[in-house]
Amino acid sequence: MNSESITVSLAVLFLISIYGKFSLFFPILLISLIYSPFFKSINNNNNNNNDFTTVRKRKVRKIIAPSVKKLSKKRTGDIYTVSTPNTPIYIFYSSLTGTSKRIAQQIFNQFKISNNELEIKILSIDDDIDDLDDYFIKIPNGNPRYILVLPSYETDSPIDYFLEFLNETNNDFRIDKFPLNSLTGFTVVGLGDSESWGGEKEFCYQASIADNLISKLGGRRMFPLGKICVKNDFKNVADGWINRMIDVFNDNEPFLFEEEDDNDDKEDNESNSSDKDTDTWEMEDLNKSDELPDDNGLEKKQMVAKDSPTYKSLTKQGYTVVGSHSGVKICRWTKAALRGRGFCYKYAFYGINSHRCMETTPALSCSNKCVFCWRHGTNPVGTTWRWEVDKPELILKGALEGHYSKIKQMRGVPGVISKRFDEAFKVRHCALSLVGEPIFYPYINEFLEMLHDEEISSFLVCNAQHPDQLRTLSKVTQLYVSIDAGSKNELKIVDRPLFRDFWERMEECLDILRTIQKNQRTVFRLTLVKGFNMNEIQGYADLVERGLPSLIEIKGATFCGSSDGNGNPLTMQNIPFYEECVKFVNKLNEELNRRGLNYGISAEHSHSCCFLIANEKFLINGEWYTHIDYEKFFQLLKSGKEFNEMDYIAKTPKWAYFGSKEGGFSPDDVRFIRKQKKESKE
Ligand SMILES: Cc1cc2nc3c(=O)[nH]c(=O)nc-3n(C[C@H](O)[C@H](O)[C@H](O)COP(=O)(O)O)c2cc1C
Ligand code: SF4
Numbered sequence: 001m002n003s004e005s006i007t008v009s010l011a012v013l014f015l016i017s018i019y020g021k022f023s024l025f026f027p028i029l030l031i032s033l034i035y036s037p038f039f040k041s042i043n044n045n046n047n048n049n050n051d052f053t054t055v056r057k058r059k060v061r062k063i064i065a066p067s068v069k070k071l072s073k074k075r076t077g078d079i080y081t082v083s084t085p086n087t088p089i090y091i092f093y094s095s096l097t098g099t100s101k102r103i104a105q106q107i108f109n110q111f112k113i114s115n116n117e118l119e120i121k122i123l124s125i126d127d128d129i130d131d132l133d134d135y136f137i138k139i140p141n142g143n144p145r146y147i148l149v150l151p152s153y154e155t156d157s158p159i160d161y162f163l164e165f166l167n168e169t170n171n172d173f174r175i176d177k178f179p180l181n182s183l184t185g186f187t188v189v190g191l192g193d194s195e196s197w198g199g200e201k202e203f204c205y206q207a208s209i210a211d212n213l214i215s216k217l218g219g220r221r222m223f224p225l226g227k228i229c230v231k232n233d234f235k236n237v238a239d240g241w242i243n244r245m246i247d248v249f250n251d252n253e254p255f256l257f258e259e260e261d262d263n264d265d266k267e268d269n270e271s272n273s274s275d276k277d278t279d280t281w282e283m284e285d286l287n288k289s290d291e292l293p294d295d296n297g298l299e300k301k302q303m304v305a306k307d308s309p310t311y312k313s314l315t316k317q318g319y320t321v322v323g324s325h326s327g328v329k330i331c332r333w334t335k336a337a338l339r340g341r342g343f344c345y346k347y348a349f350y351g352i353n354s355h356r357c358m359e360t361t362p363a364l365s366c367s368n369k370c371v372f373c374w375r376h377g378t379n380p381v382g383t384t385w386r387w388e389v390d391k392p393e394l395i396l397k398g399a400l401e402g403h404y405s406k407i408k409q410m411r412g413v414p415g416v417i418s419k420r421f422d423e424a425f426k427v428r429h430c431a432l433s434l435v436g437e438p439i440f441y442p443y444i445n446e447f448l449e450m451l452h453d454e455e456i457s458s459f460l461v462c463n464a465q466h467p468d469q470l471r472t473l474s475k476v477t478q479l480y481v482s483i484d485a486g487s488k489n490e491l492k493i494v495d496r497p498l499f500r501d502f503w504e505r506m507e508e509c510l511d512i513l514r515t516i517q518k519n520q521r522t523v524f525r526l527t528l529v530k531g532f533n534m535n536e537i538q539g540y541a542d543l544v545e546r547g548l549p550s551l552i553e554i555k556g557a558t559f560c561g562s563s564d565g566n567g568n569p570l571t572m573q574n575i576p577f578y579e580e581c582v583k584f585v586n587k588l589n590e591e592l593n594r595r596g597l598n599y600g601i602s603a604e605h606s607h608s609c610c611f612l613i614a615n616e617k618f619l620i621n622g623e624w625y626t627h628i629d630y631e632k633f634f635q636l637l638k639s640g641k642e643f644n645e646m647d648y649i650a651k652t653p654k655w656a657y658f659g660s661k662e663g664g665f666s667p668d669d670v671r672f673i674r675k676q677k678k679e680s681k682e
């Protein structure tokens with residue numbers, strides 16, 4: 001306790017003691033408050049000791065790095081020397097606009113030049129690491145050394161998720177309190193812009209938080225946190241930090257590491273406040289923008305703020321960002337249908353008019369990082385909603401405006417059919433499946449109701465990771481869950497889920513489909529990726545048996561860019577051929593029938609390598625009824641009565657049948673094959 005607090009406390013004590021009968025109670029209360037952890041933490045936060053050899057107070061732990069020697073014990077705790085043999089080095093970085101990636105690469109190259117023998121790896125936290133647990137909970141062998149290169153963004157970015165992960169690990173009682181103890185050591189370098197974000201809690205603030213959290217998780221700081229401004233003598237400062245750091249890492253000189261003792265807590269707390277707070281950073285800084293505080297008193301960021309790199313990346317890819325977390329994009333089938341060049345597979349399977357369909361999402365963030373997803377590295381990820389929330393009215397209005405403005409741009413395109421162009425200005429279908437996870441949006445039910453009020457059908461796709469939201473989801477025209485693999489191992493590889501209990505979550509979602517949501521028209525969507533998820537027929541059949549969906553859509557993955565820097569590791573080798581997909585579909589159908597589950601292959605859209613297996617309740621008198629009577633659906637909704645998926649079925653046209661000569665291509669349209677493709681076919 002410092003002298004000011006003692007003076008204030010004595011004055012307050014004196015005043016209170018003049019109240020006769022409370023004279024004993026208040027002084028006792030005040031004294032206990034002064035010694036309480038709350039007062040202590042306020043007091044401690046005023047101390048900004050940045051000595052990198054000390055760490056925050058914590059329980060004493062077993063030191064398991066082999067090269068740690070106890071030097072002495074003093075009142076504040078034990079002091080160790082940690083020698084730095086040539087253990088492997090891991091350079092982690094996160095980068096939205098490339099600067100941190102370049103610095104990480106420079107560190108990698110310089111280490112290589114200085115010591116060719118060194119085992120050294122460079123990893124993008126966002127793209128190369130499927131599971132953060134593998135590096136920040138279970139540590140790779142050999143007591144490695146970690147170097148983290150982190151930019152700071154006041155707007156939401158993948159770094160927020162990384163910091164959230166470190167913070168959760170720090171608070172998770174199931175996990176070893178000091179998982180980073182087996183590292184030989186670590187250092188962090190932050191990149192930021194001190195001209196625009198010069199405040200103490202702004203400049204490189206996320207690197208500071210990471211540095212603090214890694215230390216709390218048991219990491220031993222081998223070199224002080226670096227903060228480099230990209231606008232201010234950038235090259236010199238960066239070179240200086242990197243050179244000194246590499247010298248220190250290579251010189252094998254032991255460094256000091258101090259740890260606090262938990263035995264004489266009270267005494268230490270009282271007398272050593274000055275060496276407790278190496279960190280002036282608290283978790284509130286994770287969310288430090290000036291937006292509305294949430295229920296926990298934390299401040300919230302926008303998911304995709306207008307000035308963020310994510311916004312730029314999404315708009316460059318043709319998305320219209322609506323509000324701060326929703327998006328709309330005109331689909332290539334919508335354009336094709338406007339030009340009479342064919343409808344998407346949903347026209348063949350369910351009668352969706354592609355030119356009257358809007359593809360949108362009220363939540364651009366996702367809790368997976370699927371290998372076949374067309375989103376590119378910068379997209380927001382998270383397991384909980386940590387952003388500002390936009391109202392459903394704003395989202396629907398903005399999405400329709402964005403969609404119509406893109407339709408308008410099509411007016412001069414050769415071949416646009418005027419009737420379809422007119423119709424396109426009254427959207428009839430909404431595919432909630434663009435990127436991200438629509439069910440994550442806190443007002444998804446209100447949003448659906450608004451769509452239905454406008455007589456817009458809703459096809460909602462979810463990733464089977466949010467059972468709580470699925471349980472309370474209201475009626476949709478068609479409810480999808482993505483089933484991206486038939487086994488836990490494959491699902492982890494394909495979806496790269498953020499949830500640790502991703503498999504159990506998926507199983508729970510399937511149980512919900514079979515029970516609570518049994519009246520919905522449910523669809524499993526399988527995306528086949530060669531070399532990833534095409535073998536586990538038994539596993540897929542188990543999942544079908546568990547969820548009992550009305551329909552199963554099976555689609556060969558489409559190629560959406562190289563693995564070069566966009567977080568998508570697929571190449572053309574992973575895209576299955578039509579015949580390979582047919583083989584898979586036949587096998588799955590046979591397995592379902594073998595188990596006594598009545599499904600049949602009903603339709604196909606060979607053009608996009610897409611197939612439909614349907615429950616045989618949709619096969620009436622030898623004819624398939626997988627199409628939807630949309631009018632009927634809205635009538636039923638308005639009636640307020642209970643209804644199920646069989647109440648709004650319609651007949652499937654023969655040209656959409658599996659094996660038909662049209663292969664699901666609408667006979668009203670003309671198939672257009674791009675010149676290049678045509679030539680290669682010929
Ligand atoms: C939208 C936006 C927000 C930023 N916010 C901060 C900030 O809060 N603090 C800071 O020090 N730098 C901030 N910066 C600067 C970046 O951290 C800096 O440009 C960094 O080099 C980016 O690294 P990267 O290219 O690896 O993504 C911001 C930059 C942008 C574009
Ligand atoms: S259903 Fe999907 S693919 Fe078909 S038009 Fe709509 S958004 Fe495009």
